[in-house]
Amino acid sequence: MKKILLTLILITIALFTSIPMNAKDKTDNVVINTILARRSIRQYHATPVGRDTLMQIMECGINAANGQNKQSWEVRIVDNPATMTQIQDLMVAGNTELNPDMVKGCMRGAPVMVFIARDLNYDFSAYDCGLLAGNILLSAQSLGVGSIVLGSPVRFINDAENSAEILRILGYSENYELCLCVGLGYAAEAPDAKPRDINKVQFVD
Numbered sequence: 001m002k003k004i005l006l007t008l009i010l011i012t013i014a015l016f017t018s019i020p021m022n023a024k025d026k027t028d029n030v031v032i033n034t035i036l037a038r039r040s041i042r043q044y045h046a047t048p049v050g051r052d053t054l055m056q057i058m059e060c061g062i063n064a065a066n067g068q069n070k071q072s073w074e075v076r077i078v079d080n081p082a083t084m085t086q087i088q089d090l091m092v093a094g095n096t097e098l099n100p101d102m103v104k105g106c107m108r109g110a111p112v113m114v115f116i117a118r119d120l121n122y123d124f125s126a127y128d129c130g131l132l133a134g135n136i137l138l139s140a141q142s143l144g145v146g147s148i149v150l151g152s153p154v155r156f157i158n159d160a161e162n163s164a165e166i167l168r169i170l171g172y173s174e175n176y177e178l179c180l181c182v183g184l185g186y187a188a189e190a191p192d193a194k195p196r197d198i199n200k201v202q203f204v205d
């Protein structure tokens with residue numbers, strides 16, 4: 001018994017003294033904890049995400065910093081399973097040279113897909129869309145909703161033979177180009193943090 005107690009004490013001391021700060025460590029700062037806890041989710045429960053929750057997330061999205069407050073994005077949310085299937089089927093039909101399962105699977109089974117288009121008339125619009133997506137990921141995380149940024153559906157839609165037909169469903173204005181997707185839903189997995197290289201960040205004295 002004494003041995004077990006001693007081992008437990010030693011483990012506790014080791015945990016508090018020798019492990020450097022990493023993504024799993026908690027602080028008392030909710031924003032930092034939310035940022036460090038977010039992971040890309042590739043397995044989702046089929047449970048729908050309520051539209052009130054989605055609108056709260058989108059409110060955070062559109063409050064992102066953006067060049068000259070041009071809000072050079074257009075956002076389309078697909079949460080209707082029938083529309084999602086319609087889009088996926090069209091993506092498969094328009095990419096005949098690709099494996100249909102791979103094309104369908106590129107949405108990672110997320111029950112909600114956010115399609116973000118950028119204004120081609122503004123040179124910084126891709127950054128605006130990226131920052132919007134970042135706010136979507138973090139606000140979703142804070143509300144217990146899992147998320148993932150997806151580039152492959154953008155390719156499979158923009159490069160598809162029937163691209164115009166798919167984009168018509170999304171109904172963007174002229175001069176807008178699909179540039180990023182974000183999948184949302186309740187997570188059915190809890191992946192570990194992927195390693196990050198802090199050496200890519202350096203102070204210049």
Ligand SMILES: Cc1cc2nc3c(=O)[nH]c(=O)nc-3n(C[C@H](O)[C@H](O)[C@H](O)COP(=O)(O)O)c2cc1C
Nearest residue numbers: 038039040041042108148149150151152153193194
């Ligand atoms: C621009 C961009 C495109 C991405 N495209 C995909 C994708 O097509 N499929 C996918 O599974 N993950 C995609 N991801 C997710 C990344 O793989 C993921 O963010 C990265 O591996 C780091 O893992 P983490 O988000 O869990 O920290 C994309 C992320 C970004 C930012």
